[in-house]
Structure formats: structure tokens, C-alpha cells
Amino acid sequence: MSYVFKFGGASIKNAEAIQNMVSILQRYQKERLVVVVSASGKTTNALEDVVNAYYNKTDKVKEYLDKVKLKHTEILNTLFPDTTDPIYADIHDAFIDVEWILEEEPQDTYDYLYDQIVSLGEILSTKIVAAYLNKQGVTAAWVDARDCILTDNTYRDANINWEETLKQIQRIVPPLQEKGLVVTQGFIGGTSENFTTTLGREGSDFTASIFSYCLDVKGMAIWKDVPGVLTGDPRIFKDVTLLDKISYGEAIEMTYYGAKVIHPKTIRPLQNKGIPLHVKSFVNPEGAGTVINGEKVAEYPSVIVVKEKQAMLKIVSNDFYFVDEARFAALFNTLAEYRIKVNMTQNTALAFSVCVNNDPDKNEPAKIQALTEALANDYTVSVIDNLKLITIRHATDKMVNRFAKGRKIYLEEKIRGTVQLVMGASEKL
């Protein structure tokens, strides 16, 4: 049987975690398996620090890169006590590739440089995982995802060239599967000119679903630090329960509203081919986890999705004209032009209110400021920041009360069973 497994940062955060991952893979040695791996732990964040230091020409570049080196050296020292093992040279070479870039003055665009540098995280993790698998007697081939996932050159948010990707994956992967497992990187792709691209933060889930689609596999699994998909984020809520089955549609809705457990782009390719997605625990691999497939589920419990770092824009027409269809269309076009992500809207005759992403790390407050200025001729825009958006799917009155009662709600909306509430970021949940 053929499967694609995806292991995220937490599942390979240190040497012990990698050993645990390998013990899971040992059970599936006989299957035709592609293993998609993200960067270890918080390496991607650490590499973002390197990029920022380099791009802003500060003197911290080496210090930040050394942190990444140290962490990977620690992992290597535990997994490969023999320091003459070829993996040491391999990892050294991967760092050299990035150090070459860092030695030059930054001349290219930020997004381009970001992809060339941040992709190192996945290169390192997959080299280590593949070498360790082979050392443990599990034959594994290391495949460069940049030869498989072909994209345009929209750096940091690359679009897949499906036709080329399908061809490449079908050409490269099956022959290697005759011999053993295939290990490759999540998150990264390559352009036709051989530059590295990335698919957006958290994009490894999407990579796994692209491989699943192109290889027409029997199933895909993502291995997590949670038992499966829960009724809410266990980091925020204590009283969550496991959803043992959800439909593709429900999964798309949940991720659309911001449930972080799966990347939003993951579901569609799987749905297209009817490939089931299993969300399983690497802590308890025997657990059933969650299965996401095309079957209808009769009833769901309430599911809560919390989206932090939100702002509300109240857009009021200066000339007391109604906000009519034409004006709506123009406003949405302007929002799209400034790449502002709208999560909820509401309108009255003269005002249009939207709840939008406002993450300083993604430069979103500046985008909102630019939008406000662009609209100034026709509209007055007031901004309330420091908000969060709570979405309750399959809402019950009791659940809505739990979140709304006694709180200042800035915006509220109910569409069929889904209730959305915008409240202050500091409200305790």
C-alpha cells in the first residue's frame, strides 16, 4: 500500500523525538511510503532571525546562524556518536551553501533571500532523518523536494505548477520506492530556473498533500503532538474532545476560520482524489486519531477556532452615499490589492465593518495604514486593534453564552450554525 506521512517540527524537535519518529516508521517499512518532514522544532523561526539580521545589515547574522548550527550539532552528536560519519560533512556543506549567500551584500528582494536561506531548515532535518533511518537499518532515499514541487517565482507564497510537479514526482519517486522509504522536505519547492521557493509558513502539510495527489496514494497521515483534531486548541482550552471523523468540507471550514492544526491548502488535493487524511499522535501512535474523508458526519459537537492578532476597520462613506454593490466591489478590490485578509464583514447603510488580520510579524498593521490612506478620499476608516476573533462551528446557545456573556463584543455574526465574535485580545477564554 502506498502512503504519505508528514512529520512536523515538534515530532523531530530533538534527537529523542527523531528516534521516536524512526520507531514509528519502522512499523511501516514494508509499505510504499513517502515521508515529508518539516524543519526541526522552531528552526524556521530561528532562520527568519538570520534573514532579518542579514537583510537589515546588522552584526547578528553569525550569532543567529550559530544557534541553528549548535542545535543541529547537538542532534547529530546524540544520533551519530561517530563524528566521522558522512552526515557531518553533509550538514556542514548545507550550511556552507547558505553562508555563501550571507557573505554577499543583500541585493535581491527580501522574499527571494528569505526562501534561499529559510529552506535550510528542511534540508538539514531531512538529511539527518534519512541518514538516521539508514543507520537503523531502514533503507531510505533522500529526495530534493525542489526537483519535485515545481512552482512559479512568487517567493514566500509560491504557486504550484501542477503539470510539471505531477510529471516530476511520478518520474522521481516510484523507482526509489522499489528500494525503500523516500524522505523529502516539506514547505519548499523550486522554480524552472532552479531557485528555491517556499509555500508559505506551515506549508509542509500542503507538500504532503501534493505528493499524495500525484502518487494517488491510499492515505495520508500527519503526525502531531495532539491525539488528532480536537474541538479546540488544547493550548487554549482544557475541556476539548477528539473528533474521530470529520468530512473534507468540515475540515476546509475549520482551517478557513483559522484552526491551526492543518494548513488550509491541504484538503483540496486530497478531496479531489478521495484520499483519506489521518491526523495521528506521534506520542501515542496506536491511538485512532482523526480521519478526514468524503463521508458525511451526522452530527458534530461545537468546535472553537480562535484567531489572534485581529483588527476591526469601520469604513464610513464621506458623502453619505449608501455602501451599495458597486462600492462593495470596489472596497473588496482595494482590500485584495493591499493583501489584507478579511475574516468577517458586516454592513449598515453607511458603514462597512471588517475584521482583518493584523499581525505585526507579517507587516499587516502597515498594510492597514496604507489602505486607510488609499481610501481617504471617499471614506473615513477607523481602526480598532488588539482584538481576537472567536469562531464557533455548530454553535449551541450555551456555547455562545460562554464566550459572549459579560464581554464587550465588537462584532458578531451568525451564519447558519456558525457564530463569530470579535472581542478584546486580553479577554480570558
Ligand code: ADP
Ligand atoms: P506541526 O508542526 O506538526 O505542523 P502544528 O504546531 O502546526 O504542528 O500543529 C499542532 C498544534 O495545533 C497542536 O499542538 C495544537 O496546539 C494546535 N491546534 C490548534 N487547533 C487545534 C485543534 N482543533 N485540534 C488539535 N490541535 C490544534
Ligand code: ASP
Ligand atoms: N518549517 C515550516 C514552518 O515552520 C513549514 C512547516 O513546518 O510546515 O512554517
Ligand code: MG
Ligand atoms: Mg503545522
